[in-house]
Each structure stands twice: as C-alpha cells, then as structure tokens.
Amino acid sequence: MTRIFMKGCEAIAEAAVRAGCRFFAGYPITPQNEIPEYFARRMPEVGGVFIQGESEIASVNMVYGAASSGTRAMTSSSSCGISLKSEGISYAASARIPMVYCNVQRGGPGVGAIQPAQQDYFQATKAGGNGGFRMMVFAPSTVQEAIDLTYGAFDYADRDRNPVLILADGVIGTMMEPVSLPEMKPESEIEAIKQSKLKWACVGHELDYPNRSWIEPGHWNTADMQKANEEALKVYEAWEVNDVKVEEYMIDDAEVVLSAYGISGRIAAAAVDKLRAAGIKAGLIRPITVSPFPYSSYDKIDYKKCKGILSIEMSIPAQFAEDVKSAVKERCLVSTCLCSGGNIMSEQAVIDGVKKIMEGRV
C-alpha cells in the first residue's frame, strides 16, 4: 500500500468523502478547523456540498436536513461546539436520521482549553443530547484508525438510522502520520445507498410515498413515543452483541492491566512495551468503541494474578474510569492516572502509576 502523510483532521474528512459523504456543514473552532477547511476544498471536486453555517446549531440542523433526504452527511466540532450541536444530534436520534459527526476534544468545561484533552467522555457515551438516546462512539488512537473508523461509521449510521460519533482529541486531529486510504466508493454505489433509504427518506411530496415528506423528531402520542424508544433500545442492545471493537494486548498473563482509549490508549500501549521490557507483566485493554463499551474484555483478566487496573485518561475528574470500574466489578483494585487542561498524558506518569500498583502503594 502507498503511504501518504496526512493530518488527522484532513484524514477524517477524506475518509468521509471516500465513504460517500456528500454534504458537510460546520462552523469553525480549534482544534478541528482542518476538517471543514478540507471539505471546503474537496466537496466541489466530488459534486458534494460544503456549507459553513452561521453557527453550530444552524450547521448541525443543515446536516439533519441533508441526511433526512438520504444523503450521507457529516458535521464536526470541538467540545463546547459539540454542546451546541447536541440539540440537532438528539433530534436526529429521535427522528432516526443517520448522520456522522466528529468531536475533536479540547480541555475542560465551558470554553475550556484549546489544547488536546479527553474531557467529553460522559457527554459522548452517556448523553450526547437530551432524551436518553445512545450512539455508537468510535475512539481512534492513530490517524490510520481515524480513517478506518470514519469510513466505517457511515455504514453503521445507515444500518441503525442513528447518529454515530467519532470521538477524537486535539492530538489525533492535528498530528500527521503515514496512512493508507480506503478506496473511493464509486458514484453508482453512493447512489444505490441513497436509493436504499427511499423507504423512509424525506425527498418530496409525492402522495404515493406516504412517509417521504415527513420526518418526526418526537411523538405527541405517549404510546408512539414509548414504542419508538423501545425500538431504539433494540438497536442499542444489538451493538453489545455484534459491534464491540477493542484492542486486547498481552492480558493473558498480566499482573497489571492498563486501560485507556484514544490518544491515551496509544501512550499506554507504548508504556506496556517498556514495562514488559523491564520485567513487569503488563497488559492493555483499549476500547475502540467506547459505546458500546467492551465490558467482557475485562472478564478475560486472570484476577488471581492481577494486582490492579490502571485507568488512564486526559480528564479530571475521571470519567472513562467509571466504565472500567463497572466492567471490573470490584474483582481487583482500579486506580487512575489522569491529566487535564490541555496537557498530554505522560508515558512516565503511566509507568509510575503501574509501579505504585505493583508495589502496593495505592
């Protein structure tokens, strides 16, 4: 495969184009500006549409509209911008509109810091908007993974008629790495995908297609609303069985297991190699889907041998660690290694955290 050198944000945008995304609307915010910038240049080349909306709320609702017509559509933002978009995301989840969006996370609540962080874990995995809907959330740890997950995200969105979130961070978004790109879906395939959505898509007012001019982000009738929520639940439950993605690295004989996602996941992987070289039997569980969470991976740990789990994330307070604790079910100690505010996780801090567990100093 030919290697090309690409920035994370641009790679995400190119992967979306290759997956058949033909509509993007967004609004500028650091550190994800290269996503809309790239789409602005690229969409005209493939007959797609790029719009810089007047706000985050306007742009997510433009995507809602485009996706309602069956077009593969995407938006992106960062942390506080994602909060603004959450209204449109929730509407899409309620109306069962497939869309893909990307959060290139920055640090802290409010405007936060513009530097990389992983402060939006709960928002991403538990409550991407009001109303208790769930989404598949993919957390890439390399630029290549960001490409592969974005490319696949549109298929999941269409299959489930639900929003899908790519949960990146400022490092993944702005770093450059060698990557290889997936094939460009031919126009015939993109058209076929669009045609396959005609049974629900909103494409006009033809009276012989009763559903085709009507998209509902809610129900006035209590029975209908409950039924819609129950149907959505069936979709969410199927993910746990079919769609969990996780990297399990050297956990069979592990005396200590590290767990982290996204950028922290790759730093933890490097720490595992250094710890193994130093004679400490470390392993790693790196969720690639943080929703659905890979709970069963934690059942593979030999708790007779394992002295503890180190949950690593660029968030204070810890958020991801709550899911790790749910998965471990008090079978051994779970301690945390945290940083925040735009500081990048330190490999040495991870190694020190592991040593504390090994020496019983936690």
Add this chain to the structure above:
Amino acid sequence: METNLCVAGFGGQGIMTLGKFLADTVCHRTEKNVTFFPSYGAEQRGGTANCYVVISDGKIGAPLGEVMDELIIMNEPSLKKFLKTLKSGGTLFLNNSLINCEVEREDITLIEIPATQMALEIGNIKVLNIVMLGVYIGYTGILSEEAVWKTIEENLSRKASLLPLNKKAYEAGLAYGRERRGK
C-alpha cells in the same frame, strides 16, 4: 531505535516546514514510523512556534514525549522553554545568530550555527529553516541527504525558481553539519 526531536523558534521562521520536510521524508522514503505534531496555542502570535517529530523503527506511543533526544532551537524564548526537556547526552542545535545567552547545561552536545547569518549571506533570510535542516541532516545522518533534498524539491515544485536558493542553503547547512560531526 526511536528519536524524539523538538523544533522551536519564532512563528515565521519556517519551524513547521522544517519538521514537516523531515517527517515527510521518513514517510515517503523509508520504512520507519513517524509522527509530526505541531504545537499551537495562545503563544502563536509573536511568541514561540514549535513542533515535535518522532522517528521510530517500532510503533510510536506519544507523538510528543517529555524527554527530547534532540532540539533545534531558533530563538531565545524557545531555548528558555525547551532546554530542560533535552535528555542528558542529547544534542542541541542552536541558531546563535539570534541567541546570545549562555546555555546552562554541560551534559549535552551543543552545536552552534550562525544560521540567520548564513541565510542572509546566501541571499534570503527565508531559507533559514533549510540551512538548519541541512545542518541537522549533515550532523546526524538520520536520513539520507538526497532523500531530504527530494522532499524539498517536490514541495517547492510549484515555485521552481526558488530551488537554486534552497539548494544552496541546504548544501551550506549539510557542509556545516558534516564538518561539526567530523570534529
């Protein structure tokens, strides 16, 4: 084998371009892994601009480590900010045309380059980063001299008239770097 490099200076000195040319060469002309990570933030205007390049035979963890094997420093604020990150035994490439203060470390190798001066003598201050890139390659030999030149050539292909000037700058840098390595 893994090399962690930080390149730092003023915005406008071609810091990002220097880092990208290095990383781009690794991507296209070697089998190694590489990451390029630009640092941006509130300091962007008038302050320091810096980027990190990690070159490795294996998988790369953090694209910016806490400890650097090598530093390329183009101005004084960057020296103050990054000198402490250089490992003991590491190498500091310093543009001493713009930096007059003492380097208060004796456990490192210091390569001083009058890079701004050299760029001006070559004919354009804008080739400062190419002079520094040349010195770095000439001294470390981390990548083939020809491979890096091919990257520069390709990236400047739309401004071919600038190639002779850049060639001159690159070669002056290489010669300086090779000579310092010989010592």
